[in-house]
Amino acid sequence: MSKLYFSYAAMNAGKSTVLLQASYNYQERGMHTLLFTSSLYAKTEEGRITSRIGINADALLYGESDDLYAWINREHRRKKINCVFVDEAQFLTKDQVWQLARVADRLDLPVLCYGLRTDFRGQLFTGAAELLAIADNLREIRTICHCGRKATMVVRQTADGKTLTTGDQVGIEKSMYVSLCRMHWEEETNRWPVSSTKAAKPAPARATRKKPAAKKKAPVRATPQRRARR
Numbered sequence: 001m002s003k004l005y006f007s008y009a010a011m012n013a014g015k016s017t018v019l020l021q022a023s024y025n026y027q028e029r030g031m032h033t034l035l036f037t038s039s040l041y042a043k044t045e046e047g048r049i050t051s052r053i054g055i056n057a058d059a060l061l062y063g064e065s066d067d068l069y070a071w072i073n074r075e076h077r078r079k080k081i082n083c084v085f086v087d088e089a090q091f092l093t094k095d096q097v098w099q100l101a102r103v104a105d106r107l108d109l110p111v112l113c114y115g116l117r118t119d120f121r122g123q124l125f126t127g128a129a130e131l132l133a134i135a136d137n138l139r140e141i142r143t144i145c146h147c148g149r150k151a152t153m154v155v156r157q158t159a160d161g162k163t164l165t166t167g168d169q170v171g172i173e174k175s176m177y178v179s180l181c182r183m184h185w186e187e188e189t190n191r192w193p194v195s196s197t198k199a200a201k202p203a204p205a206r207a208t209r210k211k212p213a214a215k216k217k218a219p220v221r222a223t224p225q226r227r228a229r230r
């Protein structure tokens with residue numbers, strides 16, 4: 001029995017790189033892989049999965065109305081597939097996640113999905129939520145915040161670096177996103193410090209001590225003091 005995998009991460013963690021490497025490993029052994037990516041960011045009719053480190057591969061573009069089980073089944077009959085890869089899996093619909101589960105269960109093909117867990121508002125993407133619920137295997141691909149902590153959240157920014165807290169779940173450009181740890185995400189989205197009208201409790205000592213370090217964009221790795229707090 002094959003499995004449905006979900007590898008999730010914040011932005012710029014190298015999800016596409018990991019996907020392309022895994023697909024290459026199959027191909028190197030003479031096996032055939034089928035690659036999908038979302039049509040949402042596609043600039044042309046032809047799909048392509050690109051990674052920031054320069055490797056890329058052709059991919060089929062899926063839209064929300066596509067039946068992925070039927071599509072993969074058709075391709076599999078035409079030419080035997082050994083593994084299915086899905087990039088931008090956060091954009092899958094609930095139904096499509098189930099279609100991919102059936103590919104694993106009934107066509108006995110491993111399905112490896114890669115995507116973001118949450119959007120810039122800290123809310124689960126539909127595809128991510130369903131994958132977290134039913135995938136056989138969950139894997140986190142790690143990336144780091146400017147402070148050196150693990151980055152689990154993303155913020156969306158305007159061209160001049162201003163953080164947006166409202167808007168559509170899907171941005172126009174991938175490059176508008178920055179990955180942060182939860183603590184810095186809360187500050188960047190103005191959820192911290194909690195305003196006095198919401199909470200009368202004094203801020204913990206840690207928050208005041210942290211102030212100088214809160215200057216974002218400083219490309220510093222963890223100093224010993226910061227590392228100690230992790």
Ligand SMILES: [Zn+2]
Pocket residue numbers: 145146147148149180181182183184
């Ligand atoms: Zn941080």
